[in-house]
Amino acid sequence: MKIAVLNGSPKGELSFTLQYVQYIKQFHPEHEWVILDVAKKIKKLERRDTEFQAVIEEIKSADGVLWSFGLYVLCVPSQYMRFIELISEKKVRDAFKGKYTGIISSSIHYYDHTAHQYLRAECEDLEMKFIDGISVYLNDYRLKEIRHLLRIFMENFLNSIENQETTTKLYSPLQFSDFNYKPSTPNQRIDKTDKKIVVLTDEYNPSSNLGKMISRFNESFSNDIEIIDLNTIEIKGGCLGCMRCGYDYNCVYKDEFKDVYNNRIKTADIIIFAGTMKGRYLSAKWKQFYDRSFFWNHTPSLAGKQIGYLISGPLSQNQNLIEILEASATTRQDANFAGMITDEIADSKVLDEQLYSFARQILYFSERDYIRPQNFLGVGGHKVFRDEIWGPIRMIWQADHRYFRKHGKYDFPQTRYFIRIGNFFILLLCKIPRFRKKFYNNLKSMPANRMKNSLDKAALKEIRAAKAS
Ligand SMILES: Cc1cc2nc3c(=O)[nH]c(=O)nc-3n(C[C@H](O)[C@H](O)[C@H](O)COP(=O)(O)O)c2cc1C
Structure with a gap:
């Protein structure tokens, strides 16, 4: 059999994930393996049709397709996503139809599930037959048990193709609507005070629903907000995964991205990300933005801001994207996830009102430094x-x-001495049956009563303070 491996790492043959593939492949020399560096060569594939068609020919003649990638910012690298976009743009979806497929990724297991769900859904949209996906920790190669699991994954993958197993589907196809938003002029406007509001978009087209949503949102305010179109910024390419930024947040690229991010986006109080759904994500251009923002590494560069979304497309059918976007604001940025507005309501008047209320609420949150506790x-x-x-x-x-x-982010439980001492004594005392019985009997009422007393006292103080001010 022939297995085509679509290498999604911008590092090409130096991909960590690919080393796992090279390992498992050694157990199956009876099969032909073709490694296709589609992410590293994405610019060539975009520009040169012959190069792209050569990849498609390999897919057509393969019995199975293995998607291999290292996780980048909660999903696949932007170059890989661009390759997936090209499949539709260059009208070669048929090459993938009916092919058996599987996924292997490496990461630190931070939102690897969202990346896998994204890719599996894309495979199902291409009518591929999905067998299995495996996500390994980047340094797991030293572990015998993990290498064993990888071998089982591959054996099952190959056996399933050989036996022409029946596969299952997890995701329904997305239903896009043809609703044409016709915004009206708002009859009242909000004073945004001294708050800086930025809308960041990959498509500021006045005739698209997204463009009209951005304009209507802008018109909610009496004073103009800044709209940044990613297409007008010089971005020389996607994140290369070189990790040079790890030392001091300096990116190897010499283009406008860092300046725009630091001086126009990072300085805002309220940031609205606006995009149109393309398949199971936004555009690869958006993904490029997220990946390139990684020059701030794991540091929440937008901490304390309000982050909201204007999305055109069937977002409610794509729970995975909702999770990615929410997490992009909260866990990635320590910002407030201030909400999402989509054009799914398919009613211009209601959408007008939603955009206005959204504008009012996000300003309200910003003025009060409201950052919802993390979930x-x-x-x-x-x-x-x-x-x-x-x-x-x-x-x-x-x-x-x-x-x-x-910033106190090393909040390991080991340093909470009070809790550690408490645990030590309670665990010891619970060995005494009488104490244990009393302790567990009291568990229902005691913590709630303690909370009530404390909150009542706090409320009294806070109401008094509010009245006094
Ligand atoms: C730009 C960038 C973004 C990353 N984002 C994530 C992430 O969101 N979640 C995660 O678990 N690991 C993340 N990682 C770690 C990589 O997934 C990990 O190093 C992986 O093994 C790289 O695979 P590759 O060498 O095949 O590209 C990121 C690494 C880089 C360089």
């Missing part, structure tokens, strides 16, 4: 970053380490 996406994500930056990846991400130390 699981943020709390869990933080712990992954904290442990990684403190430990195995600190030597690369040195700027992050300095930031984490300075």
Whole structure:
């Protein structure tokens, strides 16, 4: 059989993930393996049709397609996403139809599930037969158990193709609507005071729904807000994964990206990301923005800001993208996820009102420095970053380490001495049956009563203080 490996790492043959593929491939010399560096060569594939067609010919003649990538900013690298876009743009979807497929990725397990869900959904949209996906930690190659699991993954992948197994689908096709938004002129406007509001978009086209949503949002304010079109900024390419920025946030690219990010985006109080859904994500251009912003490493460069979204497309059918966008504001940035407006309502009047209310609310949040406490996406994500930056990846991400130390992000439970002492005594005392019985009997009422007393006292004080001011 022939297996085509689509290497999604911009590092090409130096990809970590590809080393895992090279490892498992050694157990199956009876098959033909073709490695296609589609991310590293993306510019060539975009420009030269013959190069692109050569890749497609390899896919057509393959029995199975293995997607291999290292995770970049909660999803696949922008160059890989661009390759996926090209499949539709160059009208070669048929080459993928009916092919057996699987996914292998490496990462630090930070939102690897969203990357896998994205790619699996894309495969299903291409009518491929999805067998399995495996996500390994980047340094797991030393572990015998993981190498064993990788071999099983591959054996099952190959057996499934050989036996022409029946596969399942997890995602329904997206239904795009042809609603044409016709905004009206607002009859009242909001004073944005001294707040700086920036809308960042990859498509400021006055005749598209997204363009009209941006304009209507802008018109909600009595004073103009800044609109930045990513297409007007010189961006020489996607993140190369070189990690040079790890020392001091300096990117190897010499283009306008860093300046625009630091001086026009990072200086805003409210940032609106505006994009149109393309398949299971926004455009690859948007992904390029996210990947290139990684010159700030794992440091939340937009901490304390309000981040909201204007999205054209069926976002409610794409829970995975909702999660990615929410996490991009919260766990990635320590910002407030201020909401999302889409054109799915398909009613111009209601959309007008939604945009106006959104503008009012986001300003209200900003004026009060409202940053909602993190939910699981943020709390869990933080712990992954904290442990990684403190430990195995600190030597690369040195700027992050300095930031984490300075901003109290190394909040390991080991340093909470009061809790540790409490745990020690309670665990010891619980060995006594009478104490244990009383302790667990009281568990229902005692913590709630303690909370009530404390909150009642706080409320009394705060109401008094509010009245006094
Ligand atoms: C720009 C960039 C972004 C990254 N984003 C993530 C991420 O969101 N989640 C994660 O778990 N790992 C992330 N990583 C770590 C990579 O996924 C990891 O190093 C991977 O092994 C790289 O694979 P590759 O060498 O095949 O490209 C990121 C690394 C880089 C350089």
